[in-house]
Structures are given as C-alpha cells and as structure tokens.
Amino acid sequence: MKRALLRIEKSLGLLTGLSGVLSGLGMVLMILLVFGNMAARYLFGTGAVWLQELELYLLAFTVMTGFAYAMRHDDHVRIDVFSNFLNRTGKLWLDTFTMLVVAIPISVLILHYAWPYMAVSYARGEGSPNAGGMPWLFLPKAMILVGFALVLTEALRQALAGGRRLIFHYRRPRRNQEPAREA
Known part of the structure; x- marks a missing residue:
C-alpha cells in the first residue's frame, strides 16, 4: 500500500513537472510572438489582429x-x-490541512463550473468579436479546466506527501529516547 501511494505521488509529481516545462515553453513562444508583433507593427507598419489575440x-x-508548478516549488x-x-x-500539518x-x-x-x-463556448462556435480575430474562443476557457486539473493534481500530491511525512514523523523514535527493549 505504501509503495503504491508513493508511486502515485511520484506520477502526480511528474505531471506537475511537465506542466512547468510546458509553461516555460509557452512563455518563450509568447515572448517571441510579442517581439515579432512589435517588430511587424513598428518596423514594417503591418500586423494582424489574430496574432495579437494569439498572445492572449x-x-x-x-x-x-x-499554477501547479508554482505550487510544487512553493x-x-x-x-x-x-x-x-x-x-x-x-x-x-497546516500545509496538509490546507491541501485537503x-x-x-x-x-x-472550479472544474465543476x-x-x-467552456462547453457552451465550444457548442456555439464562439470566436473573437474583432474582425480578423482568432476563432475557437473555447481554447482559453478550456485552459481554466487544464489549469485547475493540474492544481488538483498537485494538491493531491502534496496531501499524499504531507500525510506520508506526518506518518513517518510520528512513527520514528525520538532522538533522546531509547527504543523499547523486549525482556
């Protein structure tokens, strides 16, 4: 049972670690896109609305x-x-209680609501209200689902880790105590 919970904890940790990598890649792409949009506008006098919305x-x-990656690293x-x-x-105790x-x-x-x-946005085929804007307005709304699913994943991981640490803390003998000897 203990090994299974530790395996689950590590798997959840891998997922939130992957979310940090994806977040970093998204940030790099966003920086490049903002720079490209700025260069296109001010150097070449051109630009596209959909590229500006892609930044969002x-x-x-x-x-x-x-979010989950920030939670993982406190x-x-x-x-x-x-x-x-x-x-x-x-x-x-406080951290474990807070997670639970x-x-x-x-x-x-938040996932429930x-x-x-997101589903209504997808069903309606919502797009940008701006002319030449991005279609698929449900995608940023779906990111709410993805983000809080990752937060839930990290909260479960931290709750499992906190429970494991608390059990370990209360099971080990105290420093200045001798273990009970059998007579």
Missing part, C-alpha cells in the same frame, strides 16, 4: 499550466500569518 491565448496557456502567494508561529511539524480543505475542494468546484462555461 498563449498567456492563458502559460499562466494556467504554471513559489505561490501565501499568507504566512499562521505558519510563522508554527514549528516544522505544525507547518506540515482548501485547494482540493476549490479546484473541484468551468466545464459548462
């Missing part, structure tokens, strides 16, 4: 795939009002 599509991709915004007063074990009570339920809730939002 790439921004949605980059941000939504980067680079997200958090309020440390409570955790500053806690020791290492208390912080571990806040991150996982909110991710599930984002699905019809």
